Amino acid sequence: MGKLFERFPDPLARLIVVVFALAVVGVIVVFGLIPKSMMDVDAQWASAVKREEARPIKFAGFHACAECHDKLYETKKKGYHRDLSCETCHGPAKAHTEDPDKVKPDIPAQRAFCPQCHAYDPSRPRGFPQINPVAHNPLKACASCHNPHDPKPPTTPKECSACHGEIARMKAVSHHVQLECTTCHDAPQQHKVSPRAVKPTKPQTREFCGKCHRKDAKDKMAKNAPKIDLAEHGEKYVCWQCHYPHSPEVEQ
Numbered sequence: 001m002g003k004l005f006e007r008f009p010d011p012l013a014r015l016i017v018v019v020f021a022l023a024v025v026g027v028i029v030v031f032g033l034i035p036k037s038m039m040d041v042d043a044q045w046a047s048a049v050k051r052e053e054a055r056p057i058k059f060a061g062f063h064a065c066a067e068c069h070d071k072l073y074e075t076k077k078k079g080y081h082r083d084l085s086c087e088t089c090h091g092p093a094k095a096h097t098e099d100p101d102k103v104k105p106d107i108p109a110q111r112a113f114c115p116q117c118h119a120y121d122p123s124r125p126r127g128f129p130q131i132n133p134v135a136h137n138p139l140k141a142c143a144s145c146h147n148p149h150d151p152k153p154p155t156t157p158k159e160c161s162a163c164h165g166e167i168a169r170m171k172a173v174s175h176h177v178q179l180e181c182t183t184c185h186d187a188p189q190q191h192k193v194s195p196r197a198v199k200p201t202k203p204q205t206r207e208f209c210g211k212c213h214r215k216d217a218k219d220k221m222a223k224n225a226p227k228i229d230l231a232e233h234g235e236k237y238v239c240w241q242c243h244y245p246h247s248p249e250v251e252q
Contacts, residue, residue, distance in 0.1 A: 058092035061085075065093065068100070072149050079150030080129075089113075089148065114142040122166060127195035129153075129163070156192045163195060167246050174247040184208070184245065202240070206230060209239040 030039075037043050065086040066073040076082060087093050090105040108114075115133040124130060129151075137145060145154050160181045161168035171177060181187070187200035203209065207230070212222035214230040228234075234242060243249065 058094050059087055060093040060097045062087075064097050075147075076149040079147075079152070081149060081151060109141055109143065111139070111141055114148075120165070125196070127163070132165075152193070156189075160187070171246045176246065176248060204238065206234070206238055213239075 062073070062085050069086075073086075076084075076086075089108055093105050095103040096105050111133070115131070118129055118131055119133050120130045142148070146152070157163060159168075171179075184203055185200040188198055190198040191200055210230045211217060212225045213228055215227045217225070217227065239245070
């Protein structure tokens with residue numbers, strides 16, 4: 001190799017030689033060592049299809065479930081679990097459809113099953129029903145209070161903290177602790193039943209926060225609230241675009 005490079009004293013020429021050599025090696029590997037079957041896309045597709053078709057079918061699909069369990073299917077179709085396949089909770093049902101008397105679907109009666117989706121997780125969207133499995137009706141099976149095919153709560157939550165526990169805990173140690181949630185939000189009754197379909201309102205103007213925080217605020221709750229010149233402070237931005245309302249910082 002050293003003698004070869006002696007013929008090419010120029011660095012650029014040496015680089016060209018190395019690149020050419022690597023290209024030759026690559027061509028030899030591709031066309032000489034790699035089996036043709038690995039380069040044939042059609043053959044790979046055919047092999048993959050054949051392999052998948054050889055696997056036993058385990059799932060029946062919700063259409064098969066609806067043929068026999070039509071009333072349950074209609075209930076589920078109108079409920080909060082309408083987007084879940086039956087087999088998400090009951091397991092693969094192909095064998096059950098072929099011999100329903102002998103093979104029964106799973107019925108998840110264990111308390112640990114439902115919290116896989118409904119245990120509190122801050123990454124889930126607001127309005128998604130979440131609970132603390134340790135504190136929420138301890139030891140009770142979920143189905144003893146909730147119909148799994150239409151899992152409405154047995155009683156409508158009366159406090160916002162029932163669903164917005166993280167916000168409630170934050171607000172409890174903030175400067176807004178004495179404010180009711182309804183001071184700033186209008187939550188229709190239907191929001192408590194369908195929280196993701198019916199949203200509560202939130203302030204959309206600077207003047208709303210200004211009722212307590214502008215210099216000439218006369219609201220009785222504004223006595224000790226920090227005051228600002230509403231015409232100059234924050235320019236055109238709505239207050240909550242800079243200040244988190246459930247835990248607003250205050251300069252001393």
